[in-house]
Amino acid sequence: MTIAEGHGRRPGGRSARVRAAVRAATLSELAEKGYTALTVEGVAARSGVHKTTVYRRWGGVEGLIADALEMASEEPWPIPDTGSxxxxxxxxxxxxxxxxxxxxxxxxxxxxxxxxxxxxxxxxxxxxxxxxxxxxxxxxxxxxxxxxxxxxxxxxxxxxxxxxxxxxxxxxxxxxxxxxxxxxxxxxxxxxxxxxxxx
Incomplete structure (x- = not known):
């Protein structure tokens, strides 16, 4: 579940790779520790992205959660079509x-x-x-x-x-x-x- 790129960034390239790595780390941290234990430091360590970069781009835990939800909203959902x-x-x-x-x-x-x-x-x-x-x-x-x-x-x-x-x-x-x-x-x-x- 995640948030749109926006802010004038070009799709693809290093920016997209960083975002994907941080998003994957956010999801893994949430799965293992839950929301209350989610930290920028934990996400940075897991993603391999420096925590200064994470703070600058996402602002904090709230930004990480919002971005993860935004990205998820952009993903297709396998909607059934059975004919009934x-x-x-x-x-x-x-x-x-x-x-x-x-x-x-x-x-x-x-x-x-x-x-x-x-x-x-x-x-x-x-x-x-x-x-x-x-x-x-x-x-x-x-x-x-x-x-x-x-x-x-x-x-x-x-x-x-x-x-x-x-x-x-x-x-x-x-x-x-x-x-x-x-x-x-x-x-x-x-x-x-x-x-x-x-x-």
Whole structure:
């Protein structure tokens, strides 16, 4: 999950290599230590980039988190296209569950949420990340409307939100376990609401 190059930098070359190395180090540090133990010094040591460079370019831990989220928002998401909105929403919800239960991806995903709860810059970056994910997932709903599976005017982003929100509630509010059955129920509830015209 990460942030755009911008600031007039040319893509590619040493700047891109430095950014990629720092981003990889940030993700590794998050996976191993979590957000509260993330430091510029740790990222610099792991990436091989001098900490002065990291401070100058990213400013601190908040900038590292924001950049990692920005880069992730630019990456494609494997959106399902099964030919059925029911199966697509189920697969999407299961994809979210996997992102938090996978032993490699899960700690990083959880660390990003924790960072957003504690830091305003990370919160803004996380909102952008989710907006990108919602936009990428929107074709699930627009295809369903075109096939006549959902009513015209159904809001794609609201359907996607409804399909994944119960998963995040369990993960970060009630702290209950999540699995494929939870994903399927969340997707089913979102689909029922969409079919009823509530979304």
């Amino acid at each position: 909105v029911e199966d697509d929403l189920r697969a999407l919800a299961r994809l979210v569950v996997t992102g938090f239960t996978d032993p490699d991806e899960g700690p990083v995903s959880t660390a990003f949420i924790a960072a957003a709860m504690q830091n305003s810059a990370a919160a803004v970056a996380l909102r952008r990340f989710f907006a990108s994910r919602h936009d990428q997932a929107a074709p699930i709903v627009t295809r369903a409307v075109a096939r006549g599976e959902l009513p015209p005017g159904t809001d794609p982003v609201e359907v996607v939100r409804a399909a994944v929100a119960p998963i995040y509630y369990r993960l970060f509010v009630s702290r209950e376990p999540v699995d494929a059955a939870v994903a399927d129920r969340a997707a089913g509830a979102a689909l029922a609401a969409a079919r009823a015209g509530a979304l």
